[in-house]
Amino acid sequence: MRRAVAAIGTFDGVHKGHITVVDKLKEIAAEKDVDPIVITFDNHPLTVIAPERIPSSITTTEKKCELLRGAGVMALVMHFDNEMRETTARDWMRRLRDDYGVVGLVVGYDNTFGSDGVTHSIADYKRIGAELGIEVVEAPFVAGISSSAIRKAIIAGDIDHATSMLGRYYSISGTVVTGNRLGRTIGFPTANLLPHPELTIPANGVYAAIAVLPDGSRRQAIVNIGTRPTVRRGDQRTVEAHIIDFDGDLYGQSISLVFRKRLRNEMKFKSIEALRQQIEKDRDAAKVFLSDATKSGK
Numbered sequence: 631m632r633r634a635v636a637a638i639g640t641f642d643g644v645h646k647g648h649i650t651v652v653d654k655l656k657e658i659a660a661e662k663d664v665d666p667i668v669i670t671f672d673n674h675p676l677t678v679i680a681p682e683r684i685p686s687s688i689t690t691t692e693k694k695c696e697l698l699r700g701a702g703v704m705a706l707v708m709h710f711d712n713e714m715r716e717t718t719a720r721d722w723m724r725r726l727r728d729d730y731g732v733v734g735l736v737v738g739y740d741n742t743f744g745s746d747g748v749t750h751s752i753a754d755y756k757r758i759g760a761e762l763g764i765e766v767v768e769a770p771f772v773a774g775i776s777s778s779a780i781r782k783a784i785i786a787g788d789i790d791h792a793t794s795m796l797g798r799y800y801s802i803s804g805t806v807v808t809g810n811r812l813g814r815t816i817g818f819p820t821a822n823l824l825p826h827p828e829l830t831i832p833a834n835g836v837y838a839a840i841a842v843l844p845d846g847s848r849r850q851a852i853v854n855i856g857t858r859p860t861v862r863r864g865d866q867r868t869v870e871a872h873i874i875d876f877d878g879d880l881y882g883q884s885i886s887l888v889f890r891k892r893l894r895n896e897m898k899f900k901s902i903e904a905l906r907q908q909i910e911k912d913r914d915a916a917k918v919f920l921s922d923a924t925k926s927g928k
Contacts, residue, residue, distance in 0.1 A: 635734035635736065636735055672707050693803070801842075825869060835855060836896065839888055841887055841888075849873045
């Protein structure tokens with residue numbers, strides 16, 4: 631069994647703070663000539679500990695693992711259950727040593743694990759680790775960046791701030807479903823996205839985005855999130871993307887939307903014609919922000 635240096639956590643979003651942990655992990659792994667691994671979960675620990683407090687996710691498990699691999703570490707995904715909830719920090723570390731060959735552990739400044747973790751300081755983890763033959767190292771502190779802060783920015787529609795904390799543009803994915811087809815009648819057909827249910831959805835409004843299609847191609851798009859007050863009553867939110875200069879059939883297929891810029895708030899217009907004219911303006915504004923996006927791959 632190969633030896634490893636590990637970090638444990640939800641790693642939701644794999645943001646700049648997480649990347650600092652990953653970089654430290656790789657640095658120590660290189661020094662020890664062992665593998666760097668991140669141990670994460672396919673469910674938030676709060677699903678077991680306090681279901682009423684479960685936050686929405688910034689990334690799906692699949693996307694999280696993809697981002698971690700891209701950062702140069704292997705992701706080991708576990709399911710957090712009652713047995714894990716009752717496991718002490720010492721038993722966690724013993725299991726990591728015995729089952730996964732862990733000889734080092736990188737801990738973030740606010741990272742705790744184990745049923746008794748809330749009472750432990752970094753010094754406590756280092757002491758327990760030393761007794762078990764595991765070197766515990768504290769990762770560098772990155773101020774002002776956290777999954778909860780990013781989540782709040784997305785919910786507020788502050789895409790610029792979310793982007794700065796993530797270190798990349800925020801994206802959501804889901805399946806294209808049938809809508810009311812009104813957009814097609816006014817010259818702006820839309821792909822109606824049913825996002826993965828756990829994902830954080832940006833605030834109501836209109837966004838410049840990149841649509842990543844099933845074949846991997848990237849297209850400029852404008853995305854409306856909201857209740858479509860001009861054409862219907864009710865408060866059911868929808869996510870609709872008009873993919874610029876595209877007329878293919880995407881029903882039943884999975885696409886991703888990469889949010890580049892928030893253009894405006896959602897508005898109620900006096901007529902369908904007024905709505906159509908505004909969408910034209912939105913499209914033109916989006917093209918300015920997205921002029922280099924399909925080429926850059928960002």
